[in-house]
Amino acid sequence: MSITRRDLLTGAANGTRRRAGSLAHERVGAPLNILILGGTGFTGPEQVEYATARGHRVTLFNRNRTRPDLFKGRVDQLIGDLNGDVESLKGHSFDVVIDNPTTAPAWVRNAAKHLAGHTKHYLFISTLSVYPNNTVTNRDESDGLTPLPEGLDPYTVPADQARRYYGALKTESEREVARQYPGINTIVRPGLIVGPLDKSDRFTYWPVRIDRGGEVLAPGNPDDPNQIIDSRDLAEWMIRLAEQRVLGTFNAVGPVISMWELLAGIKSVTTAGAQFTWVPADFLRANGVTPWRHMPTWMPPVPNAGFSTRNNARAVAAGLTFRPLSMTAKDTLDWHKTRPAEEQKSLADGAIAGIPATKEAEVIAAWKAKPQSAP
């Protein structure tokens, strides 16, 4: 991966951001009046920064709970709940609506009471989790989608069960978007989104762990596939899709790299001299180490060969670009060091993702004590 001209122009190549006005000249077409549903969590702030730097007018709609002061005074805000009161949307019109938070079709239908007919373009962040079958590599957007479980009404699923039916509800949300905004919608299906502001700790675990040095438990085979997308690459591309009014459905995920490339790439931005001990999937399983949860971003290719090998050709053809992994790793590490102490401790404890240091050391010791079978 090389640094693109865009990275150099935007300052992404050296981690600096260019101010509004310097990016505006790159924009295609007139400034847009953009409504971002959400906008203050993870990918949303990157969309806001990039869109405003390119001279667009941005309005946010959210509950005013997540980072309520982040953009106060910089962009307009409408307060409401996609799962409840959406009256503040009434009477407004936009060039494009970007829907980040929707996890159920009722949210799309609810907002459409005021937005359908009042936007020229609707851009929805879905997910690769709409695909239930991950056994085959290199599948594109025509792959089969998650069916609704029998008896489940996707419009009345209680909030506490939404997580369980995530793929099915995102699938139904896509369908609702197509019904409410026919011929003017774009569906973006990201894989694992990573980078600064990610509170899931899934990718962040690795830069933080490798930066600590010592012997690092590395999962499976070094050749196992991995596929991520930096939130800034996703966010910036979505704004460019809005500018160019690109319609259609896209897998939004980075190139397939190996686990070794991922971990070595991250190591390149650290100086602690971490060493990797690769432990096979079956030994990890037998020792209570769960893919994705304890070894984040990793899914053993048997039987999930398709999981980290989704085809991204359509998105690349539509202008999706990728910053170097080293930049993602360094920025994520730097951001993590600014997080509140309790969030840093949570990662160290493996509370959300990752493996605690004591358990990691036990598994490595057990692996080394195991009689190795003759070649």
Ligand SMILES: NC(=O)c1ccc[n+]([C@@H]2O[C@H](COP(=O)([O-])OP(=O)(O)OC[C@H]3O[C@@H](n4cnc5c(N)ncnc54)[C@H](OP(=O)(O)O)[C@@H]3O)[C@@H](O)[C@H]2O)c1
């Ligand atoms: N993280 C991943 O790896 C991953 C992978 C694939 C797809 N995705 C999808 O990516 C999308 C982007 O999420 P993001 O967190 O980056 O977006 P974001 O726009 O940065 O943050 C979420 C926003 O939604 C608002 N919000 C939450 N519930 C709301 C509601 N009921 N009504 C109105 N606003 C609400 C939050 O503010 P308030 O709390 O103040 O309302 C916040 O501003 C999600 O749809 C997710 O399913 C994520």
